[in-house]
Amino acid sequence: MNLLFLADPLESFKTYKDTTFSMMREAQRRGHRVAACEPRDVSWRSGGRVQAQVREIVLTGQEGEAWFEVAGRPVRALSEFDAVLMRKDPPFDSEYFYATHLLEQAEREGARVFNRAASLRDHPEKLAVMEFPQFVSPTLVTRDEAEVRRFHDEHGDIILKPLDGMGGKGIFRVRADGLNLGSITETLNGGGTTTLMVQRFVPEISAGDKRVLVIGGKPVPFSLARIPQGTEVRGNLAAGGKGVAQPLTARDHEIAEALGPVLAARGLLLVGLDVIGDWLTEINVTSPTCFQEITEQTGFDVPAMFLDALEAALAAK
Structure with missing residues (x-):
């Protein structure tokens, strides 16, 4: 080919x-x-x-x-x-x-x-999770500072992030004391002109932000848990997180097997689901990564699984 x-x-x-x-x-x-x-x-x-x-x-x-x-x-x-x-x-x-x-x-x-191509446009990586509320922790998408404050009052410990961020950039945690909530919101929402995402903080981030790969609608049997280091709240490898491959949990399987066929039917051959604890936080479709880290740590050949799926998709034309 x-x-x-x-x-x-x-x-x-x-x-x-x-x-x-x-x-x-x-x-x-x-x-x-x-x-x-x-x-x-x-x-x-x-x-x-x-x-x-x-x-x-x-x-x-x-x-x-x-x-x-x-x-x-x-x-x-x-x-x-x-x-x-x-x-x-x-x-x-x-x-x-x-x-x-x-x-x-x-x-x-x-x-x-x-x-x-159309599926890349139709699945903004942070907003896409809202289609699957059964797998998502409490989440708010808004540009309204008052709504952000009400969400914080309800949940106490929250994460705020831009919708177009990558690699952990622009992610903030605000605890129950609300310190700097107004300043952070103003920074992310551009004074009310830009939409942002707010999520209840999931403490299981200490065990890693798991990248669950789904290829041809089927999950790779291992995830890469990106574990925050030191005082950092972000697990992203680009933000200094440590990548540790581990078998999928029962909840990981549940999420991947529910979403996999749906996303594959839309022309998404490769998807990277981000899971913290039991909760889906992002659906990555533009350029999912972690093939080499999982392969090297577990021996499971992720690139081979991907090429198998690509060849099968082309043969089914």
Whole structure:
């Protein structure tokens, strides 16, 4: 198969932990051809097909910047590839939004895009949990400071975060004393112009913010618990959390098995569910990670499971 990865610059990959790299490595191991481009390389001329200046690459097996070699730099229509894998990291800004529209046009031209372009737009990673209230701790989405204060009065210990944040950025905890609640709310809601999310604090964060991967509607049997370090309340690896792989709990299975088929039917081949304790906190669809950490710590081959699911999805066309 010919696979195109729409991703961040290859030179920026940290290959020792990068999930997209692990996908490419497994694809090449199976004999598939790999190409890559960035969103800025994609264009659409009136009367033509969505196309991109791509780099056809070969993985060298080396470390550092020499991990790939470029075999060619053709301009190709996205529909010429067997699959296009959208692996551009957040933020989900205007350019990401426009990229999904170009990908959706490529789908109309026959391209197979994973995750599906419209589903990327329709599942904002924090708001998406609200569709499944049976799995979510008390949560409020608002831009109204008075509503935030009422929620705090009700629950005492809360987390506030921006809807477009990633890697733990912009997350605040306010305890029962309400210290700095007004200032934090004003910072996140831009004085009432920006919507934010407020959730009851889940103390089980001390045991980790678990990333539960769902591939082709089925859960990977191990999660990666991202455990906060020191005085930090955030477990995100980007915020210094320690990643510890562990078997899924019964509750993890319950959540993943309930959501998996629903999300897969919407064209979401790969989903990363964030679970703290027994509660679902986010549904990550843009560029879920943690393949290498889980594989290295447990021996379960997550990239192989992903390629199996991708090949099955393409065969079912």
